[in-house]
Amino acid sequence: MIPPKPKSRPDRVSLLRYLRLFRADLLSAQPARLYRAWMAEFRTPFFRSYLVNQPDLVKTVLKDRPMEFPKSGRIAEGLRPLLGNSVFLTNGETWQRQRRIIDPAFEGGRLRETYPAMWDAAQAALARLKAEAGAEVEIEAHTSHAAADVIFRTLFSLPIEHEVAQAVFHEFRAYQRTQPILNLAAFLPLPRWMPRFHRASTKAAARRIRGLITELTAARQADIAAGRAPDDLxxxxxxxxxxxxxxxxxxxxxxxxxxxxxxxxHETSASALAWALWLVAAHPEWQERLAEEAQVLGDTPEFSDIAKLRLSRDVFREALRLYPPVPMMVRETRCPERFRDRELPKGAQVVLSPWHQHRHERLWDNPDGFDPARWGTENGKTCAREAYMPFSAGPRVCTGAGFAMVEGVLLLSLILRDLKLEIVPEKMPEPVAFLTVRARSGIWLRISAR
Structure with a gap:
């Protein structure tokens, strides 16, 4: 079975039509030729945008000269109400300072220390799914719950059942459904004093989330000062x-x-795990192989077991290839550049698309097919180095990439060890990009006990 992907728009549409499509769904707003193009140019009255798929140019932007291609301020416009001045949006010295403080918390040894909390969240997720045995389940709701639980247990030593954790989780789900990837301010050259055209519901949800997080953070600062804080992230x-x-x-x-x-x-892990579960449900032969492999997991958290789950890791990597949670990343040229005999002016938007590069017809064998065995082939190994970036790459690679891989592999294996999954043919998922790549009407699976 070929996993679903969005329909592409015609090559030529009006700017107004494109903006409407873009706001509704980033993926279906793009033309099919981007799955073959090394580079494509898009012009608006206010700026130029260049989508870049050619591996050596992507390497230039992300690895060779990353400080010359900072994060685009246009993307930050839409996320600022929630994320403020977070490490995801900053550039230059501010970003470097933030990474110097954050990175030590996610070093290899810390993964081992956080694993028991991750295990507890996974056991709780498994129990919730077992209670649904015999039913059709919208699995994204479960993976969102599980990912939120992992975050709160590892970050604040709180289970998702905690009152504040529950409130943040529910508010975040509301926010995710009101916030497009880009708002109007991303397309217009607005002065700083002008409003940024955020939806009222988006701003209200962001205020509530930040208020709850402030409550948790202030309480933790007090615990640190009193010498009673747990040793968590x-x-x-x-x-x-x-x-x-x-x-x-x-x-x-x-x-x-x-x-x-x-x-x-939370968002990215929930997206990746939901698609991974649908993919193995659609490919029963791989599901059975993962279920057999997962028997190495015992009843207690042993971090060394993760290294034994090689097939699960390959399946999760394949899910990240087909459905990268963050489908596009945008950088900005600090100086004029020349890419593929084209002149990129200062301030041009350079779009790097994991979605298109991961399915690029000139790079991958069987680009739209589900094939976890590809990672052992020469083509797969080459593309893994040169055309695979679910967590970005270079200095700005996601700090929690290793964390996410352990979490995804553990949850995938535990669920398949104890439960059998089947697709619901009349409810095929349609991928769309909101904050992350999700399914328009959810991802539905039938669940039964093994």
Whole structure:
């Protein structure tokens, strides 16, 4: 079975039509030729945008000269109400300082320390799914619940059942459904004093989320001061000093970072796991192989077991290839550039698209097919190095990439060890891009006990 992907628009549409399509769904707003193009130019009255798929040019932007291609301020416009001045949106020295404080919390040894909390969240998710045995289930709701639980247990040592954690989770789901990837301010050259055209519901949800996160952060600061804080990710980040300045994050800075941890660690993980579960349901032969492999998992959290789940890791990598949670990333030229004999002016938008590069017809064998075995082929190994970036790449690679891979592999294996999944043919998922790649009407599966 070929996994579903959005229909593409015609090559030529009016600017107004394109903006409407873009606002409704980023993926179906793009023409089919982008799955073969090395580079494409899009012009508006106010700026030029260049989608780049050619691997060596992507490497130039992300790895070779990343400081010359900072994050686009146009993208930040839509996310600022929730994320403030978080590490996801900043550039230059501000971003470097934030990474110096954040990165130590996600080093390899910390993954082992957070694994028991991750295991507990996975067991709770498995119990909720077992209670649904015999039913048709909208699996994105379950993966969102599970990913939120992982974040709160590892970040603040709180299960999702905690009152504030529950409130953040529900508010975030509301926010995700009101916030398009780009708002109107991304397309217009607005002065700073003008309003940014955010929906009232989006701003209200962002205020509520940030208020709840402020409550958690202030309580943790008090616990740190009193010497009673648990040794979790929040404590590690809030007590880490910038090695250059000796400063720690202020409360408002930490609120910004927690907001992006929740967005990056909850939204993206939930999306990837939901698509992975649908893919194995659609390919029973792989599901059975993963179920057999998952028997190595015992009844207690052993971090060393993760290394034994090789097939599960390959399946999860394939899900990230076909359905990268963040479908596009936008950088900006700090100086004029020349790509493929084209002149890119200063301030041009450089769009890097995991969605298109991961399915590029000139790079991948069987680009639209589900084939976890590809990672052992020469083509798969080459593309893994040169055309695979579900977590971005270079200095701005997602800090929690290793964390996400452990979480996804663990949850996928535990669920398949105990449960059998089947697709619901009359409810085929249609991928669309909101904040992440989700399904327009959800991802439905039939669940039964093994």
């Amino acid at each position: 929040a404590t590690k980040i809030m007590t880490t000093r910038d090695p250059r300045t000796g400063e720690t994050f202020s409360t408002s800075e930490m609120v910004d970072q927690v907001a992006i941890f929740f967005l990056a660690g």
